Amino acid sequence: MLEARLWRVSLIFGGGDKIENMNNILEAPLVGETRRNHALEHATIHILSRALPGRSMAGHSNPTGFFLLGDLPTDQVRQAVSEALARLQNGEKQLAIHEGCGTNYAVTGGLAALFAFVGMSGTRSNRERFERLPLVMLLSILAFMIGQPLGPALQKQVTTESDPGELQIVDVYKVAGNVHRVVTRF
Numbered sequence: 001m002l003e004a005r006l007w008r009v010s011l012i013f014g015g016g017d018k019i020e021n022m023n024n025i026l027e028a029p030l031v032g033e034t035r036r037n038h039a040l041e042h043a044t045i046h047i048l049s050r051a052l053p054g055r056s057m058a059g060h061s062n063p064t065g066f067f068l069l070g071d072l073p074t075d076q077v078r079q080a081v082s083e084a085l086a087r088l089q090n091g092e093k094q095l096a097i098h099e100g101c102g103t104n105y106a107v108t109g110g111l112a113a114l115f116a117f118v119g120m121s122g123t124r125s126n127r128e129r130f131e132r133l134p135l136v137m138l139l140s141i142l143a144f145m146i147g148q149p150l151g152p153a154l155q156k157q158v159t160t161e162s163d164p165g166e167l168q169i170v171d172v173y174k175v176a177g178n179v180h181r182v183v184t185r186f
Helices: 002-012 031-051 074-089 102-120 126-159
Strands: 058-062 065-069 168-176 179-185
Touching: 031 058, 031 065, 031 074, 031 126, 031 179, 074 168, 074 179, 102 126
Parallel strands: none
Antiparallel strands: 058 065, 065 179, 168 179
16 A cells, blocks of 8 residues: 555656655655755854844745845845855754744644644534633643644754755845845755
C-alpha cells in the first residue's frame, strides 16, 4: 500500500528514479529549493534583527528566492543575505530555525483547532457546548504546549534545509515600498 502511494508521488514529482522514498519528497523539484531558500530567509532575518533591533520584518520563500517585508535599507539586506549564506555554508544550522516562523503558528493553531474539535465532538446543543468549554480550554492549552517544541522540530526536519547546497544569490533588490526580493539559483 505504501509503495503504491510512493509510486504515485514519484510520478507527480518527475519519475520514480528521483523519488525512492518519503524522505526524497523533501528534495523533490521546487520543494528542496524552497526549503533552502526558507533557511536562508530565516538566517537573513536573524542577522538583520541583530543589526536593526526592534524592526518588524517578515519573509516569504519560494523556489526562486524569497521576499523580505519591513522598513529595511537595501544595502543592509544585501550584506545580511551574503553573510547568512556564508554562515549556513559554514555549518551554523541554528540560523535556519526562527521562532517567528509561520510553521510554528500553523502547527500550534492547527493542533488547537483539532483538539477543540475533538473536545466539542458529540455535542448537540449550545448548553452542551458551553459545559464543554473548560475541557476545550484545557485541550487547547495542551495543544499549545505540544505545538511549542513541535513547530521548531518541523522547521528543522521539513520546512527548512540548513545545508544550502549549490544555492547562489543572483540578486537583491527593492520591489516597492517595504518589500525586498532576494533571487537565488541552484
